[in-house]
Amino acid sequence: MRLEEIDSNWTAPDGLGYSGLRPVRLRRPGYAMAVFAVLFLAGGVVLGFVLWNQSQRQEAARQELERDGVAAPGRIVRLWHTGGKSDTPRVAYVFSIQGSERSGTSDVPSRTWKTLQVGDSLEVRYVAASPSINHPAGWRMPVTPFWLALLIPLIVALCSCLMVFQVRRQWRLLTEGRPAPGVVTKTRRTDKQTVVHYEFRILSGAVKKGRSAASRRSAPAVGSVVCVMYDPENPGRNAVYPFQMVKLDTEANGHRA
Numbered sequence: 001m002r003l004e005e006i007d008s009n010w011t012a013p014d015g016l017g018y019s020g021l022r023p024v025r026l027r028r029p030g031y032a033m034a035v036f037a038v039l040f041l042a043g044g045v046v047l048g049f050v051l052w053n054q055s056q057r058q059e060a061a062r063q064e065l066e067r068d069g070v071a072a073p074g075r076i077v078r079l080w081h082t083g084g085k086s087d088t089p090r091v092a093y094v095f096s097i098q099g100s101e102r103s104g105t106s107d108v109p110s111r112t113w114k115t116l117q118v119g120d121s122l123e124v125r126y127v128a129a130s131p132s133i134n135h136p137a138g139w140r141m142p143v144t145p146f147w148l149a150l151l152i153p154l155i156v157a158l159c160s161c162l163m164v165f166q167v168r169r170q171w172r173l174l175t176e177g178r179p180a181p182g183v184v185t186k187t188r189r190t191d192k193q194t195v196v197h198y199e200f201r202i203l204s205g206a207v208k209k210g211r212s213a214a215s216r217r218s219a220p221a222v223g224s225v226v227c228v229m230y231d232p233e234n235p236g237r238n239a240v241y242p243f244q245m246v247k248l249d250t251e252a253n254g255h256r257a
Contacts, residue, residue, distance in 0.1 A: 003183055003201055006225060012179035013227055013241065015248040023249035024174045030167050030245035037163040044156025052149035061133045062141040069125035071137060072097055076120045079113065089113035095124040097131055104134045107142050170243040177229035178203065179241065182210075184220050194219035200228040202235050212239040 015022065026034065074095035082088045089108040094101050104124065108116065116122075126134035135141040182200030189195075196219055197211045210228065220226050220240070230238035 003181070003199055003207060006181045006183070010181045010225075015250070016179045016227070016229075016241070022175050024171055024246050025249040026167070026171075027243075027245055027247050030170075033163050033167050033245060037160040040156060040163070041160040044153045044160075047156075048149045048153035051144060051152065052146065055144040055146045055149060058141070058143040059146075062135075062143055064127055064130075065125055065133055065135060065141060068127050068129070069133075069135075070128055072124050072126060074122040074124035074136070076116055076118050076122050077103075079108075079116055079118055091116060091122075091136070093122050093124060093136065095122075095126070095134070097126070102126070102131055102134065106136055108136075109139055112139055167245045169237070170239065170245045173229045173231065173237065173239055174241075174243060174246050174248065176231070177238075178232050180228050180230060182226045182228035182240070184222050184224050184226060185209075187219055187222060189216065196220060196226075196240055198226060198228065198240065200230065200238065202230060203232070206235075208235045208238070210236075210238040213244075214240065215244070 011017065072095045074093045076091060076093050078090075078092035080090055082090060089110060090105060091108045091113070092103065092105045094103045096102075123137040124134055125137045180200045180202055182198045184196055184198045186197040187194050188197070193213045194216050195211055196214050197209070199207055199209050201207055208230070210230070214220070227241040228238050229241045229243075
């Protein structure tokens, strides 16, 4: 169906026809998105503090090892990769302190890891006052970069803002937007949802294009007539109604009527 074929008597869904600000409330997915954004942000801040403290502790241990460390003979007992995206080479070793055997593990630079074999000798440096601080002498003890403690909370904050923006965008469109008839021109399926492309006619008579996401179950078919909510001041901000995150507050609508 084309826009020109839509009946001129098209009417907006219930609750959208009157002017002024519409009372709106969150749907369950909207509540979940808002709560998740807050928890996600809080978790990012906590993780930032954890990484910062970890970086400070590791840097202090490395400085102490380089300043006060003593050498001890050691032996490689295991070599492996952690797997996953990082796939970090690791080494496990034992070393002797006054006849007592101690153990330790460490990340290994890729070039060095290729030269190591289980059973090889390995010189280890340790802090006499705290033997738990130890590391192979062949390469420097790695330290978590301090900038990760700043970068991760920033990335998390941006993700949280994006979640809030999605909810706020639908809230504003439903509160202040203007309904218009539209026709679906194309749909495109992704892994988790369907992107709906459509054309709609604004109050001035001009035809605009838009797209919005819909669940696979509720996605309208190509050629079907839909209600499009658009920002009267900026028709480029639009979406197919009904929305996933917000809905009309029917109780408030009843009082208003």
